[in-house]
Amino acid sequence: MPDATRGFVRSIDNGILEKEIDLEAILINTYHLFLNPGMEIIKKAGGAHKFMNWSRPLLSDSGGYQIFSLIHKNSRLGKITEDEVIFKSPTDGTKHILTPEKAIQIQFDLGVDMMVCLDDPSPNDYPKEKIAQAVSRTIRWANRCKKEYEKQIKVRKISEKNRPLIFGVIQGGQYLDLRKHCTQELVKIGFDGYGFGARHIDSKGNFMEEVVRETASFIPKNALRFALGVGTPEDIVKCFSYGWDMFDCVIPTREGRHGRLFLRKEKNVIASEAKQSRNISTNSFANIQDDKSFYETININNGKYKDDFSRVDEHCDCVLCKNHTKAYLHHLFASKEMLGMRLSAIHNLKFYADLLGALRNSVN
């Protein structure tokens, strides 16, 4: 899922997302849509699907991550208490309050197909004691979210068949025992799916392999496993091999807009990597030695592409690669033409979508 945080995948229209990239779902953000355009407008429009004219599945993130990272960055921007999160809008400074109950209500108003509990994603480098506090708050809030969820189902008279799915988010930083405890408590409450919360990389940017792998194993087999915010292609391959099967990330679109393109090294290399990952998931995973063996990145801003008239990606048939050269894309970026960002984001999304497709095929 690309992140359509504010109700749009920046610069890309639904036609491309559905027909060219064939995305299964996209992610929107409770926090951003709540602030802008505001729930009155969304409700008037008839919900997020109608407002955006997106008919495929929509998943909304609770907004916890955004608010918490805001507050962790600058404590003057908000306050976390047992009951609620108080925060100031970064754009106009107005004060807002979000509670677990309210986060769920908003997501019902958005009319999404999948929703996420409000959680407490503390930074991974916090001391264990603080992470443990975040875990217990996450559990208590998950309880309140589930109760509110059931209440809304009743009040809105939503049938079992039509109810949105709800995800709990597992916290615990780098500590396996905390992750395990958090998962067990969330499972007791009962959710359709479970998310890997906070960040899956440590403060140095290294993939937290053991925690990500083991946490997946704590989750019941029939539940969905959502690796929030993952990640680089190699992180996704790893997570997939551990059993995580849902992903969202800003990387393909944001890096695309900033001029970084993901390129296939060989035509079928993603598929072969996927096969490798399936084997890995059954026994050992030590085989992934060269993380980036199946792709490379280029920065199209680099001067060496000024007169490079080759295809951007030899093995890709997206609108960018079918129609334009590296030199032309370089020129678009040098000219600060938004078409360059748009085409690059489309290409990267296609790369990610193909990667996920190949991973899925390898298991089916």
Added chain:
RNA sequence: GGGUCCGUAGUGUAGCGGUUUAUCACGUCUCCCUGUCACGGAGAAGAUCGCCGGUUCGAAUCCGGUCGGACCCG
């Protein structure tokens, strides 16, 4: 023919009552982005200040000449 102004990195400029590794912007080059306030963030290279000479401990800065450009009056 007479007069005025101006020549500082690729471009536009600051500094011209002599205290400095010569300023800033854009451009160029490289890196970063992981539940998106993000066409965003970080960093690097690049001018011996048109040229020649003079004054001085010391000149982009003062003086003379010279070349180039702009404008004004005949």
